[in-house]
Amino acid sequence: MTSAELKAEENSKLIKGLAAECGFLHCSISKADFLEEEAPRLSQWLKDDRHGKMGYMANHFDKRLDPRLLVPGSKSVVTLLYNYYNPQKQTKDAPKLSMYAYGEDYHYVVKRHMKTLVERIEERIGKVEGRAFVDSAPVLDKAWAVRSGAGWMGKHTNVIRKQEGSYFFIAELIIDLELTPDGPTTDHCGECTxxxxxxxxxxxxxxxxxxxxxxxxxxxxxxxxxxxxxxxxxxxxxxxxxxxxxxxxPWNRFAKAHNEPAFExxxxxxxxxxxxxxxxxxxxxxxxxxxxxxxxxxxxxxxxxxxxxxx
Incomplete structure (x- = not known):
């Protein structure tokens, strides 16, 4: 292993440890590269008009598939998962609200933790150039989560983890730091429909x-x-x-309650x-x-x- 590879591995371990300290459920890494497998799928999905009136989904097609176009100079995509599972339920006869919206807007909550993470990375590694994304730009977050092994794509197209299920937000740090990529995990949906x-x-x-x-x-x-x-x-x-x-x-029977006060x-x-x-x-x-x-x-x-x- 070269000194550059050793440094990349050391920095990758450090970032994962810091992410855990900042409250993230999981952190894994991909090389900032073209999403070759996703390109034809996204093209066909848009061609079939599966996005309805969400016109923004058809914008920035190339940037959605290549983070280097979105963040020039980027070398790594750091995928971060943040738990929002809440075992509390609404009154039975009430019209239902999706669990992720129970508390404060996740865009701001997760972004705050990402800001802290970047500050800690820079304290330990030095200045890092890049951008943080929380469901707020043309980034195929589920594709990056799958590529990095954060989980597998379920048949419902949510990312699933064996230990925690799927009640989590996905965020990315796209940065100019050379890191060691993780590989994808296996699909465990089996015959379940x-x-x-x-x-x-x-x-x-x-x-x-x-x-x-x-x-x-x-x-x-x-x-x-x-x-x-x-x-x-x-x-x-x-x-x-x-x-x-x-x-x-079935995998969500393993979901554990979040510990984020802002999500209450x-x-x-x-x-x-x-x-x-x-x-x-x-x-x-x-x-x-x-x-x-x-x-x-x-x-x-x-x-x-x-x-x-x-x-």
Missing amino acids: ACIDACPTGAIIQPYTVDGSRCISYFTIELKDAIPQEMKGQFDDWMFGCDICQEVC PKEGMLDMDRSDWVDITKEVFNEIFRKSAVKRTGYEGLTRNIRFLGD
Whole structure:
């Protein structure tokens, strides 16, 4: 092993240790390179119009597939996972909110931990050039997670880990540091089709392929127009996002509660019953979701969703 390879290995171990100290569930590394296998898949997915009205998915096609175009001079992609699993549940009759949106907006929470991580890396290694991404730029985060062995791609297209399931956010540091890449892990979905069978809108059109334009999360978050009437009765009472494919996944029996205070729900939110949600005012919405990812759909969007469930 050359001195450069030894240094890369030493730095890789150091970064993984620092990531654990900063609260990340897992850290693994890939070489910043062209995602050759993903290119035809992404092209076909877009050609088949699986992104619906999420026009941004078709933008920056080349940058999505090559991090060196997104971050010039980059050499490594550091994949970071951050746990958000919360065993607490909403009141049974309440319209459902996706677990990831219980607390403060994950973009800001995870970014804060990444900022701390970069500061600690630079204290130990020296100045590092690059960028941090938390679901906020043309980065195929799931592809990088799979390539680095952070987990395998489930049939529902969420990344799964044997020890923890799939309730985690994926983030990346794309940096100019030469590091030792990790290899991919193996697929452990086997013959299981629980996620495909459970999806009420048939969004998982085949194993490992989701029609984004049929997903409940798409209708309740991304779609700004009226929800198509043909979807009536198919949302299983989800008003923001959807966790069905994760709830039925056998691997999520191993999910462990997060320890991030910022992800705790606003006091009383989980106790709100159906009538509380149906009658929610803009003032109450702003109080509950002041720093929440639910701001993405906004008060008008959330109340539209609730009305759609009940009309």
